[in-house]
Amino acid sequence: MADDSIPVSADVPDSPFRTTGTDHVTVWGSNAEETIAFYRDLLGMPLVMRQPNLDDPSQTHLFFDTGDGRILTVFVSDERSSNRGRLRTQVGGVR
Numbered sequence: 001m002a003d004d005s006i007p008v009s010a011d012v013p014d015s016p017f018r019t020t021g022t023d024h025v026t027v028w029g030s031n032a033e034e035t036i037a038f039y040r041d042l043l044g045m046p047l048v049m050r051q052p053n054l055d056d057p058s059q060t061h062l063f064f065d066t067g068d069g070r071i072l073t074v075f076v077s078d079e080r081s082s083n084r085g086r087l088r089t090q091v092g093g094v095r
Contacts, residue, residue, distance in 0.1 A: 026072035030082040
């Protein structure tokens with residue numbers, strides 16, 4: 001259960017470090033064709049870069065502009081098919 005005694009606030013905390021933003025957020029996708037169809041063709045995010053995943057060259061790293069110059073990247077593999085059914089999000093998963 002969450003500790004309700006910890007205040008929720010948009011005020012910048014008194015901490016030794018400050019973040020100024022993120023470079024990009026990366027998620028796992030299925031294959032390139034269906035991922036591009038979703039993010040570019042349906043959501044209107046331009047595909048601005050494509051390169052091999054530097055940690056695993058068997059995958060591709062797609063970079064989409066979210067509309068304000070910030071980037072969403074997706075690791076894809078042509079060996080992964082899309083799951084069109086309802087997915088149960090596991091611990092650490094993204095919705």
